[in-house]
Structures are given as structure tokens and as C-alpha cells.
Amino acid sequence: MNPLESKLSAELEALKSRGLLRQRRIHCETLIDFAGNDYLGLAAVNAGGQSDNKTPVGSGASPLVSGYSTQHQELERALCQRTGHEAALLFCSGFSANQALMTSLFNAQDRVLADKLVHASIIDGLRQSGSDFRRFRHNDLASARTLAVKQSPLALITESVFSMDGDCAPLTELKALCDQHNAWLIVDDAHGFGVPKGAQADCNSKLADVQLVTFGKALGCQGAALLGSQLFVDYMVATCRHYIYSTSLSPQAAVTALTALKKTDEPQLGNKLADNIASFTRLAAELSLPLMASSTPIQPLLVGDNHRVLELAELLKQSGFLVGAIRPPTVPAGSARLRITLSAHHTDEQISALTATLSRLINPLNRA
Ligand SMILES: Cc1ncc(COP(=O)(O)O)c(C=O)c1O
Secondary structure, eight states: OOHHHHHHHHHHHHHHHTTOOOOOOOOOTTSOOOSSOOTTSOTTOOGGGOTTOOOOSOOOSOIIIIIOOHHHHHHHHHHHHHHOOSEEEEESOHHHHHHHHHHHHOOTTOEEEEETTOOHHHHHHHHHHTOEEEEEOTTOHHHHHHHHHHHOOSEEEEESBOTTTOOBOOHHHHHHHHHHTTOEEEEEOTTTTTSOGGGSOOOOGGGOSEEEEESSSTTOSOOEEEEEOHHHHHHHHHHOHHHHTSOOOOHHHHHHHHHHHHHTTOHHHHHHHHHHHHHHHHHHHHTTOOBOSOOSSEEEEEEEOHHHHHHHHHHHHHTTOOOEEEOTTTSOTTOEEEEEEOOTTOOHHHHHHHHHHHHHHHOGGGOO
């Protein structure tokens, strides 16, 4: 056991000895429910009034009261099968899952390392945890190594695919560094999960001791999960305030996410997305567009100036394209950018029209 696992295990034992261990049980539908908060009985009202759809919209309560259902368990099992982790727990959003994770695992006695560009929800969670957290330079192994030697951290946190840059973390090397220092590797896989391998560089999140996946990105749904060892999930169930004191994910959302998860196996979707990324980057290179280095569906185009990026986004809108204008503090000062994201739904015509418009707007010589 590494230091973090020993800490979780000791805290679980202490709770057990005081009769305070919390565990989940599947809500048994044959019992008459006097536990939930579904005061008008409306949780079971089905979407669109379809009487044959028996999956309730509302879970009716938090997971430890009566809000943990077979739909949740089936989704957790499928996620474990997909990722290779032992156990999982579901949240209503990735933001709350990250905050829950950081505030449950760490406190003022703990030292943690994180990549400089990790998501706001991780930073906010680490701040709330009171832990001594340091950030290493983005994807910079030497910087991570130096801090790991100084800090002896309990864990190192990164993203698989960075949300605003589209690049991938060197997970194999970071995992080796964590192993050297007896620390956990925690990976926010919000933008990697569900995207087939062929459509992005190898962001092997299976190296993670804890993996966060979200359903609001490639799965096109809503919600999130944390995956890891049974010890980790038992600890979260017993101590995580976001999990214990919040209504669980809608069972219908769980069913929808499970259906979407199965769809991500369809090779034609992955192949189309890979083709779209390849044709976008090829056209952008031919037109000398200043794309940042990325082989994932996230293709940022560096602009620099905050006003200019807003102006470009507005001009793109007038030409019929919706593209995100990303400014500080979401990205570092001076690195405002257009965040272009590709999907399997884009057509070849749409991609060449976008690149041609970008070229006209960005390269003055092409305006004629
Ligand atoms: C890297 C990363 N982690 C977590 C989240 C939060 O996920 P959700 O949108 O499900 O709250 C996001 C959302 O933008 C994200 O980009």
C-alpha cells in the first residue's frame, strides 16, 4: 500500500469501529419507500409520458438513502469493463466529481502536484481541500520530477487530453514518476473518454489510479464518474460529502449514458472523426493557419489578443460558424485562441468552408 492507500484504509477502519461506515445498497423496488424525498411521487413520471418507459427521471434521493438503482449499477459496471478499473461511482457533473475527489482525498497535511493547465474544478477542489498543492509546467516531465523530489506528493493530477489545448499528457512517463514516489496518478479524462483511439493520439488513461470520465463530452449526455480501486470507491462512498448529501444522477441519464457508451464502439463514428481531424489539419496547414499542435478533436488556433479573438469569433458567426473564443483566465494571458472542435457529424464541405473562411479572416493576403 502506498501512503495515500494507507490513509484511506485507516480512515475506513476508524469509521467502521465507530459504527459510522457508510455503504451503498441498491434501492429495492419491492420495499415501500419511506426514505426518499419524492414528496409528490413525481420522480417516476416518465419523459414524454411514455408509459412503457419504466426508468424514472428522478432518483428521488441521495445514493446512500434510496437513490442508488440498478440503472446506476449497470452503468458503473459497463464503465469498469471499459476502463479496467475495479469500481466506480457516479456524479451529476464532472465539475462536482472533481471537487468531490479533491476535497475527499486531501487535507491540510497532504502534498499534491498538478499540471499547470488542469481544469478549474480541480484547482477549486484543491484550494478547498487546504492541501499544499504545487503546479508543474504544462506537460513538462522535468518540472514534475523536480517538484516530486522536493514535495514527496501523495498524488499527481493531470488531464488525458487538455481541454483548451487539445494536447495529451505523457501518461506513461508520469505514471513511472508516480511509481518512483509511491504516489497516485489521477487523470481527468473528460476529453479523452469515449473518443476512439484512431481519432486521437494515445492518451492511455488506463494508467490512472483514479480516472474521471464525463458523459457530457463524447457521450453527448450528462453526468460523470470516478473510477479506481474498490478501496478508493469504498472510501468515497463512506466520506464524500458531494456523494452522501446530494440527489443521485437521474436513472434515465444513467441509461442514456450506457446506450451512448455502447455507441462509441461503432467503428464508423471513430473513423469519420479521425478522417475529419486529418482533413481539417491538412487544409489548415495548406492555408498556413496558426493551429496549435494537436492530434485530437480539439484544434485551437492561437490568436493572442483578447479583442481580436472576440472579433474573429463574431466574423465567423456572421459566416455561419460557431467557434469558441477562449480568453484568460481560462487560458494564460496573451494566449487567447479560437477553440475549434471537430465531430464525426461534420461534413467535408463544412470543414473546407470553415478553413477557407478562417484563412480569409486571418491571412490578409487571402482576402482578395
Ligand atoms: C477537463 C475537464 N474536466 C471536467 C469538466 C467538467 O465536466 P462537466 O461539464 O461534466 O461538469 C470539464 C468541462 O468542461 C473539463 O473540460
